[in-house]
Amino acid sequence: MIRFYHVYQSYQKDVFALSDISFIVNPGEFIFLTGPSGAGKTTLLKLIIREEVPKKGQILVHGQNVSSIPVSKIPRLRRSIGVVFQDFKLIRTKTVFENVTFVLKTLGVDLKERRRRAHNVLKMVGLQHKTHFYPLELSGGEQQRVAVARAIVNDPALLLADEPTGNLDPDRAGEIMDLFEKINRKGTTVLVATHDRDMIQRMRKRVISLQAGRLEHDSGPQIQVEET
Numbered sequence: 001m002i003r004f005y006h007v008y009q010s011y012q013k014d015v016f017a018l019s020d021i022s023f024i025v026n027p028g029e030f031i032f033l034t035g036p037s038g039a040g041k042t043t044l045l046k047l048i049i050r051e052e053v054p055k056k057g058q059i060l061v062h063g064q065n066v067s068s069i070p071v072s073k074i075p076r077l078r079r080s081i082g083v084v085f086q087d088f089k090l091i092r093t094k095t096v097f098e099n100v101t102f103v104l105k106t107l108g109v110d111l112k113e114r115r116r117r118a119h120n121v122l123k124m125v126g127l128q129h130k131t132h133f134y135p136l137e138l139s140g141g142e143q144q145r146v147a148v149a150r151a152i153v154n155d156p157a158l159l160l161a162d163e164p165t166g167n168l169d170p171d172r173a174g175e176i177m178d179l180f181e182k183i184n185r186k187g188t189t190v191l192v193a194t195h196d197r198d199m200i201q202r203m204r205k206r207v208i209s210l211q212a213g214r215l216e217h218d219s220g221p222q223i224q225v226e227e228t
């Protein structure tokens, strides 16, 4: 599903945001990516969706080398990956329905099918009764659930979340995590970046920890990576 092989990323000469990162994510896994602020979590997620290209090393996503895929294939890569952010990133001037189905519309999916898919995902996140509300008419927890619905509406193989509970109180954060578990049980691979240690302890999943750009610990399947 995802393979990092001796990956390095830097924004300034000789300062590495990520150093020699290697790991494998198998289909169906649920993984936390943790580490203090500045450890490199967001950078790692950006590399997966090809928002950035690594300085060194190789990244495979769905078997494709994301550094070398042609620009024309990037949209298809991104459509196979749902992303949830800390600050929800909903469009204020669009309703819940419009936010959730925006990408489907740009892909030419007809209204009937958009309604069907929105109904399914909004039911999944428990918000079918808020379909025609605007984001600012919803609580923070509800807005994040809309963002999760939007991320899964195209049935992605992989769901990435970057500090998805950072703006939520503990109960609402727990609801989002329960939702990720439910999505994972339906077969989607889930990778959640968070520095919330309590949450990670409660969930008992594989944990990959970064520390100053280095992979400090991986509680999951250990992989043999040959030295380069």
Ligand SMILES: Nc1ncnc2c1ncn2[C@@H]1O[C@H](COP(=O)(O)OP(=O)(O)O)[C@@H](O)[C@H]1O
Pocket: 011, 012, 017, 035, 036, 037, 038, 039, 040, 041, 042, 043, 044
């Ligand atoms: N666009 C950028 N330009 C320069 N430095 C960056 C940029 N993005 C991230 N960094 C640096 O890379 C390191 C890792 O950042 P980041 O991946 O955002 O960490 P985290 O998400 O774990 O807080 C930090 O030192 C940060 O300052």
Ligand SMILES: [Mg+2]
Pocket: 041, 042, 043, 162, 163
């Ligand atoms: Mg970050």
